Amino acid sequence: MSAMMPPDTGPAGAVAVDEPAASTPPSAMKSLRRFLAKPSGALSISMLLVFLVTGLLGPLLVDRPGGLGSEILRSPSVAHWFGTDDLGQDVFAQVVWGTRVSLTVAVAASAIAIVIGTALGLLGAYSRRADAWVTTVTDLMLSLPLLPLMIMVTALVGPSVTTLTFVIGLFSWPEVTRLIRSNGLVVVSMPYIDGARALGATGWRIVTREVLPAVVPLIVVSVLLTAARAVISEAGLSFLGLGDPDSWSWGRIILNAQRSGVISTAWWQTLFPSLAILLLVLSATVAGVRFNDSRDPRLKDR
Amino acid sequence: MNAPILRVDDLSVEFATREGAVRAVRNVGLEVFAGRTLALLGESGSGKSVTAQAIMGLLDTPPASITSGSIMFEGTDLVTAVERVRRQVNGEGVAMVFQDALSALNPVYTVGHQISELLRVRRKMSRSAARARAVELMERVRIPAAARRVDDYPHQFSGGMRQRIMIALAVALNPRVLIADEPTTALDVTVQAQIMELLTELQRENGMGMVLITHDLGVVAEVADDVTVMYAGRIVERGSVEELFEHAAHPYTRGLLRSMPRTDREDDELWAIPGAPPSPVLTPKGCAFHPRCDIAIDLCRSEQPGLEVIAAGRTSACHLRAEVFDGRA
Ligand SMILES: Nc1ncnc2c1ncn2[C@@H]1O[C@H](COP(=O)(O)OP(=O)(O)OP(=O)(O)O)[C@@H](O)[C@H]1O
Ligand code: SF4
Ligand SMILES: [Mg+2]
Numbered sequence: 001m002s003a004m005m006p007p008d009t010g011p012a013g014a015v016a017v018d019e020p021a022a023s024t025p026p027s028a029m030k031s032l033r034r035f036l037a038k039p040s041g042a043l044s045i046s047m048l049l050v051f052l053v054t055g056l057l058g059p060l061l062v063d064r065p066g067g068l069g070s071e072i073l074r075s076p077s078v079a080h081w082f083g084t085d086d087l088g089q090d091v092f093a094q095v096v097w098g099t100r101v102s103l104t105v106a107v108a109a110s111a112i113a114i115v116i117g118t119a120l121g122l123l124g125a126y127s128r129r130a131d132a133w134v135t136t137v138t139d140l141m142l143s144l145p146l147l148p149l150m151i152m153v154t155a156l157v158g159p160s161v162t163t164l165t166f167v168i169g170l171f172s173w174p175e176v177t178r179l180i181r182s183n184g185l186v187v188v189s190m191p192y193i194d195g196a197r198a199l200g201a202t203g204w205r206i207v208t209r210e211v212l213p214a215v216v217p218l219i220v221v222s223v224l225l226t227a228a229r230a231v232i233s234e235a236g237l238s239f240l241g242l243g244d245p246d247s248w249s250w251g252r253i254i255l256n257a258q259r260s261g262v263i264s265t266a267w268w269q270t271l272f273p274s275l276a277i278l279l280l281v282l283s284a285t286v287a288g289v290r291f292n293d294s295r296d297p298r299l300k301d302r
Numbered sequence: 303m304n305a306p307i308l309r310v311d312d313l314s315v316e317f318a319t320r321e322g323a324v325r326a327v328r329n330v331g332l333e334v335f336a337g338r339t340l341a342l343l344g345e346s347g348s349g350k351s352v353t354a355q356a357i358m359g360l361l362d363t364p365p366a367s368i369t370s371g372s373i374m375f376e377g378t379d380l381v382t383a384v385e386r387v388r389r390q391v392n393g394e395g396v397a398m399v400f401q402d403a404l405s406a407l408n409p410v411y412t413v414g415h416q417i418s419e420l421l422r423v424r425r426k427m428s429r430s431a432a433r434a435r436a437v438e439l440m441e442r443v444r445i446p447a448a449a450r451r452v453d454d455y456p457h458q459f460s461g462g463m464r465q466r467i468m469i470a471l472a473v474a475l476n477p478r479v480l481i482a483d484e485p486t487t488a489l490d491v492t493v494q495a496q497i498m499e500l501l502t503e504l505q506r507e508n509g510m511g512m513v514l515i516t517h518d519l520g521v522v523a524e525v526a527d528d529v530t531v532m533y534a535g536r537i538v539e540r541g542s543v544e545e546l547f548e549h550a551a552h553p554y555t556r557g558l559l560r561s562m563p564r565t566d567r568e569d570d571e572l573w574a575i576p577g578a579p580p581s582p583v584l585t586p587k588g589c590a591f592h593p594r595c596d597i598a599i600d601l602c603r604s605e606q607p608g609l610e611v612i613a614a615g616r617t618s619a620c621h622l623r624a625e626v627f628d629g630r631a
Contacts, residue, residue: 191400199471
């Protein structure tokens with residue numbers, strides 16, 4: 001999972017520090033323009049927007065898949081763009097409805113992971129005493145076999161969208177912690193932190209007003225990468241039958257294909273949800289990497 | 303002279319490093335009086351900044367630890383004070399001007415924001431009052447067009463202007479003591495003089511006590527009242543600036559004065575104390591200065607000289623202090 005981290009996130013914290021006007025609107029516009037200057041930036045963002053609009057508006061335009069249809073296991077056609085499954089349900093409708101669940105889980109789980117991860121990362125970076133604990137717990141979490149654990153917890157608590165969200169969120173923060181901590185350490189060693197302490201700033205103030213703003217760009221990157229990982233986890237857990245039985249998700253579509261024994265014949269039932277997963281993960285990851293690069297002055301011409 | 307505002311006694315600071323314990327500051331004592339400037343003099347690595355950091359509570363513990371001593375400010379020992387008291391003293395009691403203003407100011411906030419946030423948090427000022435006061439302070443440290451520049455970021459100022467802004471921040475809460483750690487080293491010579499002038503002016507105005515850490519003997523001669531000379535973490539000599547410059551009571555001080563470029567003397571050649579300061583881990587036995595001292599005797603190699611009074615207001619840590627003081631050695 002950590003293979004999806006951008007290769008060069010290390011100095012990004014320092015970069016954020018070196019760019020003084022980073023938090024001002026004109027420069028935010030400038031970085032957006034720089035972000036979009038490369039096809040990878042524009043493409044990934046457009047792709048994410050397509051998914052977002054589909055997740056938000058799709059279910060309003062497309063009927064919720066359900067019941068039994070007469071046209072069973074039809075390959076893609078004008079009437080059924082993504083074909084139909086063994087119950088005669090429209091796969092396109094399933095993918096559209098699945099988008100909403102996948103996105104919801106991704107966004108909510110990533111929010112949980114970011115909040116916990118950032119808080120612990122900042123704590124570890126600022127407080128030497130807390131750091132030993134933060135590092136130990138983070139390393140321990142990172143060394144755990146995540147999938148079996150997620151399966152176990154989900155099975156114990158009972159599968160639902162909420163369970164999935166919490167399980168994924170609560171198991172995804174260590175990567176964020178590690179990233180924020182290592183870059184927070186760079187910021188904490190900056191002379192201006194001593195400057196603030198010499199003027200009597202409290203630890204809370206220093207963490208929230210001096211260190212946090214400097215790692216915000218990394219948080220943006222983390223949100224995207226964590227969301228991408230969450231999509232994969234959600235699909236994986238759903239495919240293993242640990243998804244919410246009452247709502248559509250991409251993993252569940254593939255699971256249905258597998259359960260009904262058509263996984264090798266009805267290629268459309270697995271291809272389209274897989275493609276959706278792939279595209280969402282890819283665009284979130286590329287957007288994250290692109291964002292990171294566009295902030296790095298050493299890569300100005302990239 | 304009345305009681306000192308800030309009194310450091312027997313202060314020792316150690317750093318735990320891989321090579322062993324670095325005893326950066328050893329049994330240092332300082333007294334800072336209202337309206338007076340104490341110059342802290344010494345070669346690189348002699349422990350001047352660490353002393354200042356200990357006073358400001360900026361040492362990271364670990365690796366640093368204060369192994370002995372007290373730092374008394376208005377009846378409170380800052381070494382043992384709880385965090386809340388410590389923070390209260392910083393800024394209002396004791397403030398500090400750093401060497402490099404560019405890195406000591408937060409690059410992501412405007413200078414006006416940094417000054418007014420301080421006033422809003424510590425003086426409970428309203429947003430508009432704090433901003434007005436920030437402009438006043440910037441005018442006080444002579445930033446041209448302060449009202450316009452208040453919304454600029456630190457990197458938009460020149461080095462000298464940035465140093466002025468840091469000074470404005472440091473005096474914003476009217477501290478009783480101002481510690482300036484090489485406040486002009488990073489600046490042009492002409493700007494250096496202006497900054498020193500500004501500092502002394504503010505000091506006189508507010509009646510602050512000032513600790514000036516510097517290598518520049520010329521500056522010391524000009525603005526300091528008292529001088530404390532450090533070598534390898536220890537104080538080797540103390541005295542008023544006139545007397546100490548008149549006749550040193552320690553060979554190290556004598557060497558420093560001799561290495562000072564003088565315009566009033568003909569022999570214009572630059573002289574330097576031979577050798578280099580000792581490694582902070584392996585300080586020589588006996589007097590730490592003995593490998594470089596031209597008058598060292600056997601006793602110097604085995605026994606550490608204590609800091610003792612040689613005349614009124616004069617102390618020296620040298621076995622031959624009397625001889626050096628009298629010009630006999
Ligand atoms: N964080 C640290 N870890 C280990 N040793 C340190 C640390 N900070 C300072 N020291 C050591 O403490 C000693 C005193 O350093 P200090 O910065 O006080 O010197 P200084 O007198 O201010 O020198 P300069 O004129 O170069 O500023 C040095 O030998 C230095 O190696
Ligand atoms: S004690 Fe000895 S070695 Fe040290 S300064 Fe005095 S004379 Fe020189
Ligand atoms: Mg120093």
